[in-house]
Amino acid sequence: MANDHEPPPTADLDQTEDLPDPARAGGGWRTAAIVGAIIVAIIAALVVGLSLTGGAPPSALPSSGPSAAASDTTPSSSAPDEAVPTEAAPPVEPTPDMTPVDQPPAAEPVPISDPAEIAPALTARISAIEAVDGEAQGPGEVAAPSIRVTVEIDNATTEAAALDTAVVTAYYGSDSTPAAELREPGGRAFPASVAAGESADAVYVFSVPPDERDAVTILVDYSLDVAPLQFHGEVPR
Structure with missing residues (x-):
């Protein structure tokens, strides 16, 4: 008897879609x-x-540029500061005594022809006064009618008397106007000292107007520790 049923289909062994692709x-x-x-x-x-x-x-290699050189020479901020040596202050020297000396006031005026005592056994006097024509020789001097005054100091002490601090000035008129000093003719300063038992003189030229010579004062200032001497009166015109 014929088989009405077809055999079941067999699986297709060539189905490759499910196999892994080697490529x-x-x-x-x-x-x-x-x-x-x-x-x-x-x-x-x-x-x-x-x-x-x-x-x-x-990044770890040192740079060879200027910044690297600067960093090599820059001192570390953590290094302690070195002490800067300072010079010792000079010793303070004591200052000399600058106490001013109070000079005694000027002595009372005496006539020009009279002597006056500077100190015991030390006397000054005006030994001569002349009218002269003053000559301008130094800076600031002006030629003018003048008087030439010779001042003498007698030393009757037993020791030499210093004369290097003696100063002679002149004043004239009712207002005691200072007279300008000239060097010529014949001006001469005191020597440094006068020996015991000797005398020494100096010559001074002062510009004094002829019409002001009726009241002239010659001031002899020997030193700061004695009173200046004043010789007052009329002088030659």
């Missing part, structure tokens, strides 16, 4: 191999770079 399976391996080769190349490049720079990364 696709091998594609992932090749990708991994390429990535690995790139990584190896990067590592090799880094190794070569490190060997050329001496094994240190570029």
Whole structure:
């Protein structure tokens, strides 16, 4: 009897859609191999770079520019400051005694022809007065009618008397106007001293107007510790 049923279909052994594709399976391996080769190349490049720079990364190498030289010479701020030596102050020397000397007031005027005592046994007098024409010889001097006065100091003491501090000045008129001193004719200063038992003189020329010569004062100032002497009166015109 004929079989009305067809045999069941057999499975198609050539169905390849479910089997793994060797090409696709091998594609992932090749990708991994390429990535690995790139990584190896990067590592090799880094190794070569490190060997050329001496094994240190570029940021760690010292700079050879001006900033590096400046940093080498700049002292550390943590170093202690060195002490700067200072010179010792000079010793203070004692100042001399500057106490002013109070000179005694001028003695009462005496006539021009009279002697006057400077100190015991030391006497001054006007030994001569002459009318002369004063000559301008030094700076600031002006030629004018003048008087020439000779002052003599007698030393009757037992020791030499110093004359280097003696000063002679002249004044004239009711207002005691100071008379300008001239050097010529014949001016001469006192010597440095006068010996015991001796006398010494000096000559002074003063500019005094002829119409003011009826009241003239010659002041002899021997030193600061004695009173100045005043010789007052009329002098030749």
